[in-house]
Amino acid sequence: MRRFIFIVTGLALASVLAGCGRSEQKTEDIRPVRAIQLAASQQQVTAEYSGNVQARVESQLGFRVGGKIQTRKVDVGSLVKPGQVLMQLDPQDLRLAQAQAEASFKSAKSNFELAEFELKRYQELRKTNAISQSAMDAKNTAFESAKASFEQAQAVFKTQSNQAAYASLTSDVEGVVTAINAEVGQVVAAGSPVVQVAKAGELEVVVGIPENNVDVVKRATKIEIRLWANPKEIINGKIRELSPVADAATRTFIAKVSIIDPTPKQTALVKLGMTAAVQFLVNTPGAFVKVPLTALYQEKGVTSVWVVEKGAVKLVPVQIGGVSGNDVLLTSGVVAGQTVVTAGVHVLNPGQRVSILPPEPKPAPAEPYLTSQNLLAPQSANPTVVQSQGAVK
Template identity: 25%
Template sequence: MTRTDLDPKAAAPRRNPRPAMLALAGAAVALALTAGIVPRWQGHAVLQQRAQAAQTPIVSVVQPRAAAAAHDIILPADVRAYEDAAIHARVNGYLRHWYADIGTPVKAGQLLAEIDAPEVADQLRQARADEATAAANYQLASTTAKRWQDLQATNAVAQQETDQKVADMNAKAALLAAARSNTSRLAQLASYTQIRAPFDGVITARNVDTGALIDAGSAPGQGRELFHISAGTRLRVYAQVPQDVSAAMGPGTQAWLTLPQAPDKRYPATVARTAGAIDPVTRSLRVELDVDSQDGRILPGAYAQVHLEVGAEHAGLDLPANTLMFPAGGPTVAVVGPDNTLTIRHVALGRDFGTHVEVLDGLQASDRVVVNPGDGIVAGMTVRVAAPAKRDPA
C-alpha cells in the first residue's frame, strides 16, 4: 500500500498561488489607475469647458418698448415781473421827502417822493411872465391889424402898410405860441419834482434818503436810481427750448412750474409768446410764459423749472441710452439673435429723453439689445445672455 492510498490529501494535485496573486495585483493596479486617471480626465474636460465658457462673453440685454406719444421736458427758467422799472429823477435838486419804502405796495400815480428844485419854479414863473408879455403884444398887434384892414377897405391906407400890420400880428402870434410851449415844458418839468409810481406794483428798492442831492438822468455817471418798482401779480417766465422740440412750442401751450422751495407743488403756466427765431449761439428758442404769482408765493427774480409737454405724431421705440454705439457710420446697437450670435444694426434716433432715447427705425420690439456694449463687441460673435436688465421708468 502506497502513501497516496493512505493519505487522500497527498493524492490531490497541488495548486500554484502565483496566478491568483498576479490577478489580484492587476486588479489593484487597474483600480488605482482608474481612481487617479479618470478624475484627471474629467477635471481636464471640465477645465476645457470652463475655458471655452470664459472665452464666450456674457452680456445683458434689454428689449425696446413703445415710446410715449408725449413727454415732459424740464428746463431752467427765469421768473421776472410782468412790469419792472427803475425810477430816476428828471430834475436836479434835493430830496424833500420820500413816502414809500421797500416792500410797499403802491398804486399807479401814487406819490413816492418829492424833490426840492427852486430853480425850476423860478424858470416857470419867468416863462409865465414871458407868456403874458407875448399875449399882450399879440393882442395889440391883432387890434392894429384889424384897424388897418378896415381902413384899407376904404382905400384910406396903402395895401403895403396893411400887409405889414397883418404880418406883425402873425409874428406876435408865433411868439405867443412859443411862450406858451415853453411855459408848458417848464410846468411839466416842475411836475417831475413829484416822483409818482408808473403802475401798480411793489417797491423793491429805495436808494435815497431825505436831503440827498438828486441828479437828473439815467445814463451811467448821471443820476442814480431812486426807486425800483415791480408789478408782482402777474409774472413773466423765460426759458430756452432746444431746437429739436422748438416746432412744438407756440402760444397757448400748457405748462407748469416747480420751485426749489416747493418741489412737490405745481403752478400752472401758459406759453404766451416765442421769439420766432432760433438763437444762433445757443441753438434754442426763447419762450415767454405767463404765470400768476399765487398770492406772492412766486416772486420776481426767482429760479424755477418749467415743465413743457412735447408730443410726437409717430412714436417709435424707447431704448436706454447706454445701448448705443457711435462709430463713424452713425449710431448702432448690438442685437442678440436666437442662436446667441451678435448682429450690429444701424438705427435712426428720434427724441432724446436724457437717460433713454427714441429709435425711429432699425429695431423691432422683440429684439434683444445689448446693454453697455464694450469695444470688443463685433458682428457674428457668440455670447451668453445674462438675466434681462431692469428698465428705469420713463
C-alpha cells in the same frame, strides 16, 4: 515603516496615472442675463429749462428833466399806485424858469391886447377915410406880430410849467418797486433810469432755449411750470413770446412763458424773482423703441445692444434718438418684438448662449426730463443725443 511608505507612494502614483488616462468632459457656458421684449409706441419727450419769474410789464422809470435828487419816497419792495410820487428833484431852478416864462407870457399878452385894440380903432377910422390904407396895413402887421409873440410866450409858459411838474417822478401803474438805481443827492440826466417798477398782474417765466431745441419748444403740446420752492405744484403755462434771434451773451433764444389760469394757491406761491423750471412736453410724430440705459454696450465709439436669438446673443449697432428718464429711444437697429439684454451686457461675447432670468419688480417710473430734437424732425443718418440744459428737479 519604509515598506509602508513605498506602498502609499505606489498607490498615489497609480491614481495619478489612472486620472491622466481619462478624458475631461466639457460643459457649455450658459450665462444668465435679464432681457426685455421690445415694443414700439409713440413717445412723449420733454425739454426742461430753468428760468426766473418776472412781471410781464416791468418799466424803467426816469425823470423827464435833469437835476439833483432831493427826496426818495419808496424802497425796493414798496407797493405803489398810479400817480404815487417815487422821487423828487430840487425844483428851485425849474420854478425860476417857470416864473420867467410866466412874466414873458403876461408881457406878450398885454402887447397883444393893445395891438388888438389899436387895430379895431384904426378899422373904424379907415371907414371914414381918416387914415390912409398904408397906416391901416401897418396896424395889421403890428397886430399879427403881437399875436405871434403872445402865442409863442404862451407855449413857452406851458412848457416851463410842465418842466416844473416833471421834478416829481410818479408811477404810471400799480405794482411793486424792484430796483432803485439812484439816491438822494445824485445829479441825474433826463431819461436816466432811477426806479424800476413791475406792473401788478400777469407773471411769466423767462428761460433760454438752446438753438437745437427751438423747434421742439415750438411744437410743445403742453407746458408745465414748477417752482424750485415747491416742485410738487404744477402750474400751466403758454409761450407768449419766443425771440427770433439768439441772445448775444448766452447764445440762447429767450422764451417768455406766461402763467395761465393760476389757482389762488398758485397765485400766492409765485413771487417775482423766484427760480422755476419749465417743461415743454411734445409727442413724437412716429413710434419709437425704448430700452433701459443698462442695455447699451459701447465699443470703439459704436453704441450697440445684445439681441437674443435662438438662445444666443449677437451684437447689433443702434442709433439713439433721445433720452427719457432712465430709458433711451432708439431710431434704428432694432425693431419691435426682438429680445434685448438689459443686464450683464459687459460680460457677453458674440454667439454666447444665455438663459433669461425672470423679470425684477418694476421700480417707480422716473420722471422724464430730457429730449432730442431729431425725434420730432426727419431722421438723419447720424442722430445725436441732445440733453436739456439747466434742469431743475
